[in-house]
Amino acid sequence: MPGVTRLSVRNLRKSFGTHEVLKGISMDAQDGDVISVLGASGSGKSTFLRCINLLETPSGGEVWVDGKQIRMLNGRGGSRPASRAQVDHIRSELGMVFQGFNLWSHMTILQNVIEGPLHVLKRPKAECIAVAEELLAKVGIADKRHAYPAHLSGGQQQRAAIARALAMKPKVMLFDEPTSALDPELVGEVLRVMRALAEEGMTMLVVTHEMSFARNVSNRVVFMRDGIVDSSGAPEDMFGAGASPAFRQFIGHFGNPQ
């Protein structure tokens, strides 16, 4: 449903000790939006993503997923979630793909993909397996379903991790530098899967250094600098005449993307 706000972040703040990493970030993702979050390392973009599903506890601000706010309590020791159960539920609606894949090493690829639907969503096993096999075929590693993660290449592991996240039928997919740990020749196979997802209308928030993805696949580019949103807009504008000086300088380091 285009026009439905899947994710809304209001004035998100995060400090580690006295160091303020996020200084009030706001962002909305409508259904089908593909938002690329760019920024130099240390700009807070990964922390921002991790605050959305509370892998990091925000120090302040609001996160809304599909119209429901994650309830937080503000006490003397800082901010903390009001309900663990709500956090678990909201996490199950957000798919997360990590830079380091993070597949569970004691489970086969198939077991990794059915784990969430089977034990978190408590779906029937036969259904979970059918969905998992379909997803593994879609990301192109159906033949690896009984292999363990350690036996797969990085690109295959990341595609399995995407399948694992998709098996939860998430409302929004969060990608935390999904290709940064990959050898250059393996980046393409992961980007192709992500591009196909975008074309199917999946709502995606992608922290990345892949300028070609930001420019050609996403419909919005957000540039973070020093814990704030420096500028954001359509890729045509951001990579065109409308770029802020800071963004212009930033993309200068990457050469001219196609």
Place this chain on the structure above:
Amino acid sequence: MAAWELLGLGAKGWGAFLLVAAVTTLAVTATALAIGAVAGAAIAAAKLSGSVILRVIGHVYTTVFRGVPELLIIYLIYFGGSSGLTAVGAWLGYDGFLGLPSFAAGALAVGIISGAYQAEVFRGAFHAIPRGELEAAMAIGMSRRLRLRRIIVPQVLRFAIPGLGNVWQLSLKDSALVSVTGLVELMRASQIASGSTRQYFLFYIVGGALYLILTSLSDRVFNTAERRANRSMSASTIGGA
């Protein structure tokens, strides 16, 4: 009498006596390992918890029971436990000495010590779990309990196997000290047999050999378990599909 007659299973031989004692040693050690697993898991959880009080309790436990001689713990539990039991008996109107069963006291004492070592093994195994895998479990919406059951415990057990093999071997040898409570395990049996026959050399060597057989057999069991648990890690089993 020739050595083979002394060691035989017949009426005059000590063979059956020693074999039963070896089984008793195994039984004490296995019971101790089980007690130690429960204690060790609890202490490891305490040491990993966010609560300062629990961490201190865990730290005190592992410091005390790894730092005090095993024999002292066995005396403490056996005689301490027995005098406690006697006091309870007197209060109930029975005035005589009530001894703690030596098997139970021995297994408990060795188990408590084994728990201190197992706690460290479990704690190390927990830290060996890649942090990202725990984050992935959180990110998919697993509750704390589910993460423990599906991700943490299976991996802790896998990483703990080599360390547990070590603890088992320590406990097997500690169980010899339980002989001071009068329990006829392998150590005590070797003593009785050698004292009765005055064949000290023969029976202590046979006793030692039986200990070696027990430890090398259990070594094999642990090695097999380790190999099986690590199937997912070794690159030699590529194939899948």
